[in-house]
Amino acid sequence: MLLIRAGLAVLTEKGFSAAGLDEIVAAAGVPKGSFYHYFDSKDAFGLALIDAYADYFVRKLDRCFENEARPPLMRLRDFLDDARAGMARHGYRRGCLIGNLGQEMNVLPEPFRERLAAVFRDWEARTARCLRAARAAGEIAADLDCDRIAKFFWIGWEGAVLRAKLERSPAPLDAFFEGFLALLHMGSTVSGRQPACSGQF
Secondary structure (H helix, E strand, O other): OHHHHHHHHHHHHHOOOOOOHHHHHHHHOOOHHHHHHHOOOHHHHHHHHHHHHHHHHHHHHHHHHOOOOOOHHHHHHHHHHHHHHHHHHOOOOOOOHHHHHHHOHHHOOOHHHHHHHHHHHHHHHHHHHHHHHHHHOOOOOOOOOHHHHHHHHHHHHHHHHHHHHHHOOOHHHHHHHHHHHHHHHHHHHHOOOOOOOOOOO
């Protein structure tokens, strides 16, 4: 739908509070009356955008994380490369809609809170599956808690995306990712095992 695509583009740049309906319908090229044909309010539209962005992002994650032709940790690298290219393509103006809305939560309707948290939990679960594949392949230590590490990844990643927008540079993404890999490899060393992928990163 044109309104959904336009809304995603505007909100990933400006956030929910700063985005006006007039701007969104103008970007979609549709009359304002069409908006209320599909959505009762801006809040209902915002919830629909969360769902649409979550669906889009899950396809991106699965394309990277479930690619069995690549070693599991390289799948994480593929995600980084895809994110770097996407942010550069839009001149670092656009970030993550879910992260953007999370930063606005103190001024957003309360129903947004659980919807956003559920999206993060889903992303964490998909990341944890990729990490468990890395653990099974001997790329990371057998005793690493993949669920906790996946949660840590998304907390740090969202901060890196915000910083990349601020600096208009991929450097924060790279810095976080290299630090994350170092943490994984440190865990392997502490447990007495060297990661099988040592030297690939």
